[in-house]
Amino acid sequence: MSSDSVYKEVLLDHFHNPRNKGELDDMDLVRRGSNPRCGDEIEVGIACDNGVLETVRFRGRGCSICLASASMMSECTSGLKLQQARQLSARLQHWFNSNNEIPPNENLAALGTIRQHPARKKCVLLAWQALDETLDGIEDRR
Amino acid sequence: MSSDSVYKEVLLDHFHNPRNKGELDDMDLVRRGSNPRCGDEIEVGIACDNGVLETVRFRGRGCSICLASASMMSECTSGLKLQQARQLSARLQHWFNSNNEIPPNENLAALGTIRQHPARKKCVLLAWQALDETLDGIEDRR
């Protein structure tokens, strides 16, 4: 295995021990992201209180990167204000769509190696795009 | 001008001094060959008596090779029996469609250089194909 493998410990840990993965029945709002090309599907649910994301949870199926990214997303955004979560997601997506080397957050740095593999970008972004939709949904409700 | 030019004296003579070129009003039967790709058009008329081609005449427009071939055709076939004219035409066409080096008739040998130029084959054959049609027409009449 080469040293620039994407399968680094941090990612593998999130894959093997996903944070905030489970049923979404008690969430305020659930949205789904799917990639018809590979059949991957991630549902993200949020519960919020007073403009703060109390809980971010996910479930679904996908490759290790897709699931690790969802787990990292849920971990990084739980407890953030809606506006902060939005910004983090935007910065994460910008990081993947630009040459900017600096990760939006130290806890997300492990996703960096995947930027060299454009075909897997969508795997990383699926959960984040679903998150964006939940945030849109909450705003629409207000 | 290279020595393998197709513009040899025999051909040029037929082009500049075409034999049996003229009006076809008094012919027994007239048929037309045309090449839509270059707009060339040759009409061949025959007059026959007792199974013999008394007169073979042509008119039309075309390149030097088309007109020279028509002139040579008329010269070689005038006076032949219908059956002989048919055979000569078939052999000429076979000569152009095969690797056989031997011309069907010494008087047609000058057409040989054109066999190296497939794009101009049709120029040579136009008059002969029109001749074939007149021969078909005469037989139908019997």
Added chain:
Amino acid sequence: MEPVPRKSELSRDPVALDFEALRADFPIFATGQQPLHYLDSAASAQKPACVIESISQCYNHDYGPVHRGLYPLAESASEHYEASRQTLAHFINAASPGQIVFTRSATESINLVAQGWAAQHLQPGDEIWVSQMEHHSNFLPWQRVCKQRGARLRIIPLDGEGLIDLEKSKGLFGKKSRLIAITQVSNVLGTINPIREIVASAKQQNIPVLVDAAQSVGHMPVDVQDLDCDFLATSAHKMCGPGGIGFLYGKSERLAETEPLLLGGGMVDEVNIDSSSWAEIPARFEAGSPNLAGAVGFATAVEYLRGIGLRAIEQRVKDLVLLAYENLSSIDGIHLYGPGPGLDRSGILSFNIDGIHPHDVAHIAAEHGVAIRAGHHCCQPLMQHLGVSSTARASFNLYNNEQDITALVAAILDAKRILGHR
């Protein structure tokens, strides 16, 4: 507990030794990124030096516009183009070169038949039959033309091994069936369909058959007169030829019933403001400036394959895929798709591993220098049949060897180590 890759007879077989030498004909294995265990030939094959050189040679020395130019470069361009057509006709034993229509690809060839032939012959209520294993390129064109004409797209089912039940399928075709469009070799399962038998039974009801030969021509002997199919479509790039060129074979009477898909330069006799008349076949179907270097490279590729021998290539690849099948099948938690041991298959092997996403298998394989494909392989209807959204796929060609299989097995074991249940 994990199996060590088994040694096979392969390396002791004299034929196999020849193939090891043939690998040197493919520059990518010497000059590309190393190591390269290229097991994605079903997507696109690598090219031997002779093909690459024939393209350079064409542009360096012989390039001119094809058709009707009167100067030497144009004349030789036309000759080379038509000689390539003849080589291809010969390769599939077409009755005449005029039955070979150059297209950009198998995909274009199939679309030409769908819009140029089927659209002219389908009545509302008619049926077109395709199998459940078709590539999107041999599925979507029929789905569209059926919609356009109010016809029905019908599906020939598969059994558990991914085979077509010949006897059952015969009963499917009936009075309303206007065409059967079927692949000769599945690009996912490796299944080799009994085209000859399908055509024979279709003939009894006068149903024309189109064969998608994207995975068969160049991989096994294919004889269109023996198959007796009406149309056959293929691409050069899957048989060691260049990209951007393929052909459609058609029986003369079928081509005569076909309208051109593309209109433009070179395919008409007379053009008037109100109407136009098509040129003779096959020019009628080749609108636009012909792809000379593509045709020349394509012909060079099939000459190369013929030089080795199609039977030898087929046998070599079968040996490889059998060895791969044996090695992979003893991996814990693996699912292999398609014909099982003892059944005929071509050099394509799809699989999944419990709990590991095919994208991860392929990505970890890539980190081992093993190039395999993961995805639906443009066969979503087949994926639905298999009950998965994607598979991993290893596909073999004449330049592969036993080391490629060893590396593949090692990569899969590593994927299990990294991503398997802990």
Added chain:
Amino acid sequence: MEPVPRKSELSRDPVALDFEALRADFPIFATGQQPLHYLDSAASAQKPACVIESISQCYNHDYGPVHRGLYPLAESASEHYEASRQTLAHFINAASPGQIVFTRSATESINLVAQGWAAQHLQPGDEIWVSQMEHHSNFLPWQRVCKQRGARLRIIPLDGEGLIDLEKSKGLFGKKSRLIAITQVSNVLGTINPIREIVASAKQQNIPVLVDAAQSVGHMPVDVQDLDCDFLATSAHKMCGPGGIGFLYGKSERLAETEPLLLGGGMVDEVNIDSSSWAEIPARFEAGSPNLAGAVGFATAVEYLRGIGLRAIEQRVKDLVLLAYENLSSIDGIHLYGPGPGLDRSGILSFNIDGIHPHDVAHIAAEHGVAIRAGHHCCQPLMQHLGVSSTARASFNLYNNEQDITALVAAILDAKRILGHR
């Protein structure tokens, strides 16, 4: 009495000297049959070594299937393919690379718009306008779609010099006009049409404009945002690129209104037995395995041209054609077609000689090593307008020089000597 070819300023111009050196970039002039005065670039251009090498390099070192493979060769294949698209977008100043659809040729590009866009938008009684000078590839697709939809194909007339009268033509378009399809440069007359002005007047009535750029892109600066055209079609092989590849440019809103011409692998998101959903643009229009080496060779060609400078190429070719015009116009019994002296024209010059068939002119020229074309140049409607069935045509590109013109004049004089009235 026959004129001696006139010396021009050409050889003393420092720019011209650079061009003389550029000739060495084209291997055919060193290694092909000699002498070669190649004056048939309007049919297809010769290729510089860098283009030929980029194709070899692609197959030798970098070849893999484009799109979604997860191993390095496949990733770099996708990158090279998309980078080529970007280069081409940049070359014509498209707003985004997604507006460039790879096709096999200008002909396919135009057919895609005819069947994919026009067929969806034409109602019975509607009109499509083309000019009298269109190539069959920009004529027949419109003739067919008009027939299919009960629409009318209308012709923009030409004046005696082969020009479109802009003021008059504005009055032609009306409420029923759904599209104007027009060439930027005539492949027979060399006329350069005022596309910008035509689009501007069409815009006032919301009529989309398709530009046939087969003879313009790569020969002069072309900026689609400046032209403001809706669609633009071109082929690589006319601009020193490889055969078998071209592109369609379309404004994003127009492409969104367009149905794909070819269906198959790579252009769908979801495929079900009953229906399917298209992938995003431009993938939607690129069914089948992409032609990687074609795209790479195309991009290399435009980088080569950009390196020289499009204005410089345009000027050089204009100087050559002007010199040719001057030299030819003093030949007794010659008729030159297209814009006269002082009017703008591109590097294409058609002519006829009294009493000598163009086939003979071209054939005798060939015997002098001069490659010119004779025929209708896929422009029968224009031939009807000119009242001839064919013309001879000399066309120039950046690698031509004064000697080519000298040789052409000598060949014409020889044709007159051989075939002229005695």
